[in-house]
Amino acid sequence: MLAFLLRRVGVMLLTALALSFIVFCLTNLAPNLEKLARTEGSVRMSDEAVASWIENNGHGGSMVMRYGQWLGVVPGWVRTDDKGVTRGRCLAEGADPASAPRFCGILQGDWGTSTVFREPVIDTISDKLASTGWLMLWVMLVMVPVSLIIGVLSGMREGSRTDRVLSTFSIATTATPEYVSGVILVVLFASATTGISPILAEWGWIEGRTLFLGTATSAMDQITFWNFALPVMTIALYGIGYIARMTRASMTEVMTQQYIRTARLKGVSFSQVILKHALRNALIAPFTVIMLQFPWLLNGVVIVETLFNYKGFGWTLVQAAGNNDIQLLLACSVVAVFVVLVTQLISDIGYVFLNPRIRLS
């Protein structure tokens, strides 16, 4: 077991290193650096000035060395310019070069400074991640129970009318990406001219002009049902269909097993068979699926936060990519990749623990 764990963690670290290096290369391409030079320096810089800006701000040299500096395994760059001012990666403005640390990369906790938000990247990221954390929490609270119930109900009696209806619903939701369901939900529930809001307003059932709010900006301060329901539903809908279909497949397989028939023949009631015998075995496969759903949720988060203007992690990623904020984009990528790899690891380990048929060693 321990050897398996160590090997998995080892592969994960290797993957993380490779991925972060690729992301580093892609964000530090020459055109990106030139653009950065022009936004940070001045727009009308000559090509020579741009080249020297890049050189003087530590973006010169080989990609591997720069990656090492960013990671914190290679000493940070230090440069003394013609005016005798010493500047460096690890030097704050006006700090003494002698007392500064030699290494300052993400391993030392230094994530650099965001050029869009003008603050340390670590502050931006942790701030926005907290906002997205709430979104994810509510998505999980809605998505997991609903999809498991749908999957179990439709897999319980394969081919029944309940099964047909629920399966159609699951297929329909997997065919609806977030940017489509978001648009449809807003039009139905949060538009003053279409959907159900004008009717409800006319009857005097709702106070405002719309039933739900079309933006989730106010949820940054206080989450209420009315400003958070639509974003949460938009992300959850896509996942519900997928997890429900997996649960259904797993449930139908379990229901054909001998031990279910034995239990039924012994005279155990149908509900008892489902709850005591079938459920536990049927929920192993969906567990892995739910964990592997995280990378896709990240996608959904980016789309929904853009659509509903909720300033969380996904919104930050779009801002960083759109504004050529290299340090922030790198940090976003590291967080995203980390989330994906850790959930993969958990799903692998969880599967082994939950499934009694797999015995390592």
Place this chain on the structure above:
Amino acid sequence: MQDLSWPEIFAKMAVQFWPVWAALIATLVVSFQMRRRLGLYGKLFDSTVGIIGFCIVMFWVFTAIFADMIITFDPIAQISGLKNAVPGTAVPDSDQWYLLGGDHLARDVFSRVVMGARRVLTIAPAATVIAFMVGITLGLPAGYFGGKLDTGLSFVANLVLAFPVILLFYLLVTPEIRATGVPIAMAAVLFLFPVIFVSVLLNSRYFTTPAKRNLYVGAALVIGLWAYSGLAFNADPTGIWAMDPNLLNVFVSVVFVNAPTVFRIVRGIVMDLKSRDYVAAGQTRGESAWYIMLWEILPNARGPLIVDFCLRIGYTTILLGTLGFFGLGVSPESPDWGSTIDDGRKLLSIYPHPAVVPALALMSLVLGLNLLADGLREESMRD
């Protein structure tokens, strides 16, 4: 002229779609008559879900083919006074209507959605085919030979799969990256696989009759490399094979995202199938490894692959929509559904129609593909 009411709008649209209805009915009648002789495709007509999915998909396919006959206006023409016009607004100085209203630049939503179908249905299946060829060409040897090759390729595939798709798009589909030539390099690698695939396929089949082999493989190589030079490097002297750099960037990224999943599926199936008796029989007969992989194992793996192909076209459509939604790699004039939804969402709560129409179109196409895949799965499992 009078503005139209909703029943009139639907009637007018149904009339505009007449080539689609005609083609759809013809296809269904012919297929239904001959369904016992058409293999898996014919069996599809035994499943209700399959028929519904097939009809929806073919509706959009025929819409894409006959788009020129269906549209009522030029999809990029702007007519003043019709900005955000509601559906059914009469167009001044003509005998036509904006059937589904106008968008924020006073263009006809109906014509744009119809033209968008053509764009979506050319890129998505083409990208899926290339992704399948890459996945199959790498997945077959990885599953068949195993060992170091398998470990290496699987590691690379997992590396790509660990990337959140949206992040990959933001890194790969940018104007800056086009300047560095990364998309062309990726195209050079990815587009080589279809050429390799077809050549190896023909070579392993005809290698006992060299005259035939030389002819077929030679023809495949000439056509393949000709298309390859045009598509990847834009160096085709005749100019038949060419791709807009924007489009190439989008295309390559979508193939790149899809190929590792296909690789994993193919690898898994091959690992399962290689222990079958017919593979052992082939090995005993002294057939080459590639002949066994391509002509013994691959045909027997077609069931799950066809089902996944349908699902994957739907997934690719969603990915293309995502790219359009974030305005990555598309021109503002482009009528593709993703960017139209993005344009429309800014005024969503006041004028919903410019965003809702492409949203429903995209949803119905993907739903049709999913239902079709479901029907195919059901029918292929019955054998």
